[in-house]
Amino acid sequence: MDLNFNRQLASTYKSPSQIIRVLSEDWVAKQSYCPNCSNQPLAEFDNNKPVADFYCANCSEQFELKSKKAKLSQIINDGAYDTMIERINSENNPSFFFLTYSAQFIVNNFLIIPKQFFKPDIIIKRKPLSATAKRAGWVGCNIDLRKVPSSGKVFLVKNEKIIPRENVTQQFQKTLFLRQQSLDSRGWTLDLWQCIDRLDDKFSLQQVYIFTDELQLKHPDNNHIKDKIRQQLQVLRDKGIIEFLGRGHYRKLY
Template sequence: MNLNFNMKFAEGYSSNSQIARVLTENWVKENSYCPCCGANPIVEYENNRPVADFYCSKCAEEFELKSKNGKLGGIINDGAYSTMIQRITSNSNPNFFFLTYNKQNTVDNFLIIPKQFFTPEIIIKRPPLSDTAKRAGWIGCNIDISTISNLGKIFLVNNSNIVKPELVQEAFNKTRFLREKNIESKGWILDILNCIEKIPTKDFTLKEVYNFEKELMIKYPNNNHIKDKIRQQLQFLRDKGLIEFNGRGIYKKT
């Protein structure tokens, strides 16, 4: 994997946004592989495809690319709000690549967030454009990736360090079971994962997870059995190998 952009693809372009798009898309096409099955290279779709930018010809996973000059941050600008909501709640939503680069035109970070981690909650609606705007009334959105579990942020390149592909594949496929869940069930699993990640130690207790009961009650006001639900999700995560149960209400992050 070569972390440098191939600058010859910028020739003939004057717009900075066009140059950035061409350079980043070409870099992914020449350097990335499928995080699901490891196939290399992935294939670029034709321009202006509304659903995704790349796909894997072996396992058919689809990927959309978001790139940024500088630090990634927790909020990512995206397109139309209604389109984004429709996509992530459908069966055809893609996985998302996020790429950051520097002034030297080299890649700093390249990660994938699998599609099962995208829920309507992380899509933030922006105010409509004013009546004087060219697209008056248009409503865009931002993606809040700061609330996504660390299990859903899988780096192929982390701070200019290339991660071993076998580790990427293992991490990507570890949570594929979430795709089988409906929105509500998936939401509960992801919420409990986030609660666990807020606990600073690797070992944690059931009581420490119970401390998030009030927070979960606000989110699920119609559920009168929050503690039962917490225990249920912990057992599920244990069965999936994402946490270990060591007896007497003590768990361990794997």
Template sequence: MNYNFNLSLIENYKSNSQKIRVMSETWLAENVYCPYCGNSHLSKFANNKPVADFYCDSCGEVFELKAKENNIGKKITDGAYSTMIERITSISNPDLFVMQYTKEYQVLNLLVVPKFFFTPEIIEKRKPLSENARRAGWIGCNILISDIPKQGKIFIVDRQHLRNKEDVINDYKLIKNMQTNNINNRGWLFDVLNCINEIPDKEFKLNDVYRFIEVLKEKHINNNHIEAKIRQQLQLLRDKGYIEFLERGHYRKINL
């Protein structure tokens, strides 16, 4: 695979953001398949499409692309905060492609985050633009990519290593079992999943998860029954096939 951006595409552009958008979108359209159904081609929406950048004409899945130079880091800049929250709480939210490119304009990493991993808690509201700005008062947002569980970040290209297509599709199918349309339940499920991911051993005890009670209290300040919610999410993860119940208060990771 050729990981280089096509620099000839940007000869008539002055804005750096426009240059990156044109080169990254063209590269993805020419090289990337649908990670959901495996269709070899993704089609590009018109530039004025407000929700997404690409769609699969086989399964209908839609995708947005965000590209960053060097490290992806902890957060990714996105558009209007209110629009993003509205998208997350509706059925219109697209999957997210996150592309990391080098200063030499080469694709280094490409991952996809399924839409059902988005919760309001991972959307950070930015300060309103100043009264002197052209869009005074406009409020943007950041996607806190580091708060998304690792299971929701499926690599297609990993440090210029192209993963096997079937492995990517299987990863997506496996994690789709995590999908829930209840936003509050989704937030709790993924917060507890992040806690379990922090436990280094394959087998763990209920008390190992209870060590994250204060962390969860900060995220869910209106809930006074944190321990009960933890146990509830462990049961859900068991039912979805991601952990195994061994005995009272004792679990084993399966697909984590």
């Protein structure tokens, strides 16, 4: 994998945003691969495709690309809020590639957030544009990556280091079970997973219970939060995300 953009493509464009769009999409098409099945190269959708930028001809995974000249941040600017919420609640929402590059047009980070990790609370609504703006009243959104469990951030390139392809596909495939869950069940699993991320590699059930009030706020209609915590710990155990050590103690396997 060559981390350099093909800068020769920029000579025919004047708009900085158009230049980056062309350079980054060319790089993904030429250098990337499908994180699910390792198929290479990825195919590009037509420019008028409203949902995604790339797809895998082998396994049909779809991907949308976000690029930025900066260090990887936890808050990513995106488009219209209502469109984003509608997209992540649909069955054919794409996974998201996030690419950052240096002033020298070198890729320094390239990761994917699989679509099963997107839920409405990671989408932050921005203030409507003012009445004097060209698109007055338009409401955009940001993506809050802080609310994505660490296993949901699958790096192909991290700090200009290329991650072995087999590591990428293994991490990607390990969380596909989330796609089989209902939106409500998936939300519970991800909320608890995010809580576990904040604990040490070895932790106890009593430590997880510390998040009871926080989870109650997220799920106000559930009156049996601790029962739900135990149930979700069993789900994560059965899927190989955590290991039960006995006597109410667990260990992370990721």
